[in-house]
Amino acid sequence: MSELEVAVTGGQEIWQGGESPYAIPSKKLGMWLFIVSDSITFGAVLFCYAYLRLASPDWPTPFRLASIENATIMTFVLLSSSVTMVAAVEAAKAGRIAASVRWLGATMLGGVLFDILHIREWLGLIHEGLRLGQNPWGSGLFGAAFFTLTGLHMTHVTIGVIYLCIVAIGFRRGKFTSDDVEISGLYWHFVDLVWMFIFPLVYLLSARIR
Amino acid sequence: MHDTSKQTAEHHHSPPQGFLWTHVFSLDHKVIGKQYYFLSLAAVLIGMILSWLVRFHLAWASVAIPGLQHLSQVGAPGGIITPEYYLSLLTLHGTLMVFFVLTTAPQAGFGNYFLPIQIGAEDMAFPRLNMLSFWVTFVGFVVLVSTLFVSDGPPISGWTAYAPLSAIGSDAGPGLGTGQVLWVISIGIFCIGSLLGALNFIATTLDLRAKGMTLARMPYTTWAWFITAVLGLLAFAVLLPACVLLALDHLGGTSFFIPGGLVVSDKLQPHSGGSTLLWQHMFWFFGHPEVYIAIIPGLGITSHILTATARKDLLGGTRVLVGCMVSIAFLSFMVWGHHMFISGMNPFSSLVFSVPTLIITIPASIVTLNWIGTVFGARLRLHTAGLFAIGFISVFVTGGLSGFFLAQPSLDIYLHATYFVVGHFHMVMGVAAIFGMFAGTYFWFPKMFGRMMSEPLGKLHFWVTFIGVYCIFMPMHYLGLAGNVRRYSAFVDDYLAPLIPVHKFITISAFVTGAAQLLFLFNLFWSMYRGKKAEENPWQATTLEWTIPSPPPFDNFGGRHPVVYRGPYEFGVEGTPDDFVMQDSPEQPAKS
Numbered sequence: 001m002s003e004l005e006v007a008v009t010g011g012q013e014i015w016q017g018g019e020s021p022y023a024i025p026s027k028k029l030g031m032w033l034f035i036v037s038d039s040i041t042f043g044a045v046l047f048c049y050a051y052l053r054l055a056s057p058d059w060p061t062p063f064r065l066a067s068i069e070n071a072t073i074m075t076f077v078l079l080s081s082s083v084t085m086v087a088a089v090e091a092a093k094a095g096r097i098a099a100s101v102r103w104l105g106a107t108m109l110g111g112v113l114f115d116i117l118h119i120r121e122w123l124g125l126i127h128e129g130l131r132l133g134q135n136p137w138g139s140g141l142f143g144a145a146f147f148t149l150t151g152l153h154m155t156h157v158t159i160g161v162i163y164l165c166i167v168a169i170g171f172r173r174g175k176f177t178s179d180d181v182e183i184s185g186l187y188w189h190f191v192d193l194v195w196m197f198i199f200p201l202v203y204l205l206s207a208r209i210r
Numbered sequence: 211m212h213d214t215s216k217q218t219a220e221h222h223h224s225p226p227q228g229f230l231w232t233h234v235f236s237l238d239h240k241v242i243g244k245q246y247y248f249l250s251l252a253a254v255l256i257g258m259i260l261s262w263l264v265r266f267h268l269a270w271a272s273v274a275i276p277g278l279q280h281l282s283q284v285g286a287p288g289g290i291i292t293p294e295y296y297l298s299l300l301t302l303h304g305t306l307m308v309f310f311v312l313t314t315a316p317q318a319g320f321g322n323y324f325l326p327i328q329i330g331a332e333d334m335a336f337p338r339l340n341m342l343s344f345w346v347t348f349v350g351f352v353v354l355v356s357t358l359f360v361s362d363g364p365p366i367s368g369w370t371a372y373a374p375l376s377a378i379g380s381d382a383g384p385g386l387g388t389g390q391v392l393w394v395i396s397i398g399i400f401c402i403g404s405l406l407g408a409l410n411f412i413a414t415t416l417d418l419r420a421k422g423m424t425l426a427r428m429p430y431t432t433w434a435w436f437i438t439a440v441l442g443l444l445a446f447a448v449l450l451p452a453c454v455l456l457a458l459d460h461l462g463g464t465s466f467f468i469p470g471g472l473v474v475s476d477k478l479q480p481h482s483g484g485s486t487l488l489w490q491h492m493f494w495f496f497g498h499p500e501v502y503i504a505i506i507p508g509l510g511i512t513s514h515i516l517t518a519t520a521r522k523d524l525l526g527g528t529r530v531l532v533g534c535m536v537s538i539a540f541l542s543f544m545v546w547g548h549h550m551f552i553s554g555m556n557p558f559s560s561l562v563f564s565v566p567t568l569i570i571t572i573p574a575s576i577v578t579l580n581w582i583g584t585v586f587g588a589r590l591r592l593h594t595a596g597l598f599a600i601g602f603i604s605v606f607v608t609g610g611l612s613g614f615f616l617a618q619p620s621l622d623i624y625l626h627a628t629y630f631v632v633g634h635f636h637m638v639m640g641v642a643a644i645f646g647m648f649a650g651t652y653f654w655f656p657k658m659f660g661r662m663m664s665e666p667l668g669k670l671h672f673w674v675t676f677i678g679v680y681c682i683f684m685p686m687h688y689l690g691l692a693g694n695v696r697r698y699s700a701f702v703d704d705y706l707a708p709l710i711p712v713h714k715f716i717t718i719s720a721f722v723t724g725a726a727q728l729l730f731l732f733n734l735f736w737s738m739y740r741g742k743k744a745e746e747n748p749w750q751a752t753t754l755e756w757t758i759p760s761p762p763p764f765d766n767f768g769g770r771h772p773v774v775y776r777g778p779y780e781f782g783v784e785g786t787p788d789d790f791v792m793q794d795s796p797e798q799p800a801k802s
Contacts, residue, residue, distance in 0.1 A: 051485065143464075
């Protein structure tokens with residue numbers, strides 16, 4: 001600190017400027033802000049789901065044991081992909097690029113598997129008669145709310161897989177840094193976290209198990 | 211000391227070449243700011259013409275408007291507006307004004323241009339995202355205006371698009387098919403643009419401040435843009451899914467917002483189970499913060515300009531002003547239900563929403579008292595920008611006062627959906643925010659275009675506008691108390707007929723005030739090419755935007771890294787050659 005600054009600030013530390021006010025680079029801050037905003041979007045759709053469910057006297061509970069088992073496996077797959085994501089970030093930070101890319105690949109695989117299981121689940125329900133506007137079990141709003149909410153999440157997973165793919169390729173070619181891997185990890189964990197709300201609120205609360 | 215070279219390394223981009231890259235697809239925040247500004251200008255012109263049509267019809271319902279039949283043969287046969295087309299024009303007026311003017315110009319326009327400069331940065335944190343935000347918003351604008359040219363015109367459901375009217379489709383009235391779908395798409399697109407912009411603003415403010423620019427040293431405008439960006443990031447995130455759900459009701463056969471057993475135009479609607487209140491909840495959860503998204507930049511601009519006008523810092527300073535703006539922003543998320551007092555919501559929730567609404571008047575009053583206290587006893591330099599800043603205080607108070615009445619459920623049952631509400635929100639949201647934009651334009655024009663605007667024309671513009679808006683919107687409060695309901699296209703009922711002369715007075719005032727805006731437009735474009743050359747700091751203001759040439763070079767500070775040594779508004783400092791000290795001036799002023 002120069003004498004002049006001491007004179008002006010009375011010796012107190014002043015803001016030094018630059019990229020990292022709280023040790024967060026702009027890109028990472030941007031991702032956090034996106035997550036804040038996106039969680040509000042998911043919150044609004046979840047609110048919609050809850051509101052319509054409470055307002056409907058005949059909300060269907062169509063998920064049989066097989067569905068619940070399927071959703072449990074999906075949850076397990078997605079949670080595991082978060083673990084591999086952590087390993088990818090860890091490896092990236094340690095400079096082990098090949099290992100990091102392998103872990104990213106495992107994460108993507110988890111995402112794709114999740115999507116496949118999810119689409120299988122959708123097709124099963126569609127086969128049983130579930131449509132956007134109606135279904136054989138009760139309030140027609142169920143299909144609307146279910147497909148919107150899970151569809152929004154599935155879109156996020158799919159975009160996440162593409163995003164991870166771009167990051168993995170870029171990281172291997174040296175275009176991206178380990179920070180970029182970490183930022184993509186933030187997104188992935190967020191998408192994972194959202195599922196942890198959807199699984200109990202949509203599946204477990206609408207289970208039909210005798 | 212930190213090395214500041216890292217700061218610029220990632221964001222540095224060299225000046226582009228060619229017209230397309232310098233003026234159209236530019237990454238420069240200054241060009242993008244101007245693009246937003248001119249987009250708003252186009253929107254406000256269309257919006258104003260629509261309001262003239264609407265006002266003309268209210269005063270002289272049976273008189274033809276020559277040429278209007280060419281715009282819509284069905285909507286205005288022989289130039290006479292049908293009741294449905296009246297609502298279409300009204301919807302487009304409201305939507306354009308709220309989204310593409312009040313939300314766009316003060317925040318995205320001025321904010322883009324001046325936020326990076328005021329914090330000493332050379333651009334926004336994400337220049338590419340910034341360009342994307344603008345072009346996304348532009349597409350939204352084009353889609354919205356295109357509703358004028360589709361088969362049955364813009365939707366008739368108002369800017370709030372209340373369900374089920376907005377959700378059923380063309381059975382419910384003109385414009386509710388294609389027009390409404392286009393409306394939903396347009397607003398959805400606008401949400402995306404606003405979300406990206408808000409994210410960029412927050413990251414820029416937190417990350418790119420120059421050395422010495424502590425949060426406490428940020429100018430009031432920077433604070434206002436920052437707080438508004440936080441509001442935008444949270445509020446538009448709810449409107450976006452709401453728009454998607456509404457679009458699904460149209461296109462996907464869902465019934466989120468449509469109750470069962472609804473018979474419209476003698477047809478039983480194939481929907482069941484949805485909730486019209488759900489749309490209102492989602493819309494107003496966005497809609498109320500939106501009101502503050504429109505007005506908080508105005509609070510910032512007014513405070514910023516008032517200091518240069520009164521030659522002293524705001525009474526209470528940064529802490530009080532920012533504290534008030536933050537509390538207003540925080541409370542804005544808890545009051546959305548005050549738009550829904552008569553919607554059929556549980557009456558107890560009305561009370562819950564009424565109390566925080568009334569609490570908002572506390573920070574709003576503190577800000578107002580600070581402004582008045584600042585002006586009190588000051589030797590004012592009344593340039594046009596200062597006049598508009600003081601005018602802002604006047605219309606903000608006038609519009610705010612009627613808010614006291616509307617915030618109380620018992621009174622709102624009577625006043626809801628009357629011209630009292632129209633007068634209230636036009637005054638406090640529309641006119642106040644527009645005054646903020648005018649103040650900003652007159653104040654920053656020299657910096658943006660390197661030339662001065664004409665002061666005599668500006669002052670004439672101010673006085674006609676100032677008196678004009680009172681002539682337009684004050685009588686509306688009276689109309690509302692007399693029971694004049696809004697959204698009627700003509701007043702044929704016994705009790706409304708005697709009020710027509712008042713409507714004629716309002717319409718004539720609207721035309722006169724509108725003519726004054728043409729004066730502003732002339733001043734704006736004439737000064738852009740013919741105005742007196744502007745110096746670096748024409749208003750003797752203290753913040754960083756006045757330390758660089760007018761207009762600023764491509765990277766704002768010409769490769770220099772500004773260092774900030776003091777607060778943003780050091781006016782009236784003794785022992786200095788002038789009465790003020792710039793923010794980046796390292797000299798120690800002599801303490802008296």
